[in-house]
Amino acid sequence: MSEAAHPAASDRIDLEALLEGSQVLAVLDELDRELVGLKPVKARIRDIAALLLVERARERLGLAAGAPSLHMSFTGNPGTGKTTVALRMAQILHRLGYVRKGHLIAVTRDDLVGQYIGHTAPKTKEVLKKAMGGVLFIDEAYYLYRPENERDYGQEAIEILLQVMENQRDDLVVIMAGYADRMETFFRSNPGLSSRIAHHLDFPDYDAAELVEIANRMLAQMQYRLSPSGLEALREYIPLRMKQPHFANARSIRNALDRARLRQANRLFAARGRELSRDELMTIEGEDLRASRVFA
Numbered sequence: 289m290s291e292a293a294h295p296a297a298s299d300r301i302d303l304e305a306l307l308e309g310s311q312v313l314a315v316l317d318e319l320d321r322e323l324v325g326l327k328p329v330k331a332r333i334r335d336i337a338a339l340l341l342v343e344r345a346r347e348r349l350g351l352a353a354g355a356p357s358l359h360m361s362f363t364g365n366p367g368t369g370k371t372t373v374a375l376r377m378a379q380i381l382h383r384l385g386y387v388r389k390g391h392l393i394a395v396t397r398d399d400l401v402g403q404y405i406g407h408t409a410p411k412t413k414e415v416l417k418k419a420m421g422g423v424l425f426i427d428e429a430y431y432l433y434r435p436e437n438e439r440d441y442g443q444e445a446i447e448i449l450l451q452v453m454e455n456q457r458d459d460l461v462v463i464m465a466g467y468a469d470r471m472e473t474f475f476r477s478n479p480g481l482s483s484r485i486a487h488h489l490d491f492p493d494y495d496a497a498e499l500v501e502i503a504n505r506m507l508a509q510m511q512y513r514l515s516p517s518g519l520e521a522l523r524e525y526i527p528l529r530m531k532q533p534h535f536a537n538a539r540s541i542r543n544a545l546d547r548a549r550l551r552q553a554n555r556l557f558a559a560r561g562r563e564l565s566r567d568e569l570m571t572i573e574g575e576d577l578r579a580s581r582v583f584a
Contacts, residue, residue, distance in 0.1 A: 325498040357486035358461045363468035364491025367537030378423040388421035397431040400445040408441040429464035430474035517574030551576040
């Protein structure tokens, strides 16, 4: 049999060992535990992690053809976990050696764009300096581009970003996020940005059952819990709130729980003539939720 039929040991690599050494699985497992639902997003993150792992394996065997483009777009409504996923993505990139530090810098237009001539460049460059070696997360990125305003300086920030995304892509990953329709318009207006975005992830809204689970997790983290009447009230509250304007998924649920805790505190304060049990201090009752205007 020819020598080619028996590849040398140096022509092989153990992907499992490479994966275990990177500790990426721990980040993926944490993402599963941390976020309810989002199955298509989690599957896509695993796909990207697998691609990056295989690229590392190819590189070690001398097969790499340059660093892959890693800039991303996250689209979806508020409160769907985009920032959390960006944070975990930064950790994955760091553990696989694609960024030096693995930190996340989250910004909006106001952090990048100045209000007068000569102000935007230093602001944008300062943010980029902080983000180097990690991930820059730009929320509502479409606000950078305001063509209706001739005196707007967002385009200057975009041009600086474009240059850095191309020339320093081995030291910085940029994730742009926002509503899907507005991001599509933004990329059509800025084809240079669009061409540099390699991965597009769409974050679906949560359904009512997922939002109940999210609420229970939030309360558990704060050492609260729902009574049976509280759980019943929450299950009625969520579909009603979902139909109202400005619903923001998990963010709206957190706000509702904060208000319920406030009502619970007032209820307990009104009964201050007696000692309170640990259970009473931890429990959100149905009346604490039903006082919401959503039920009016």
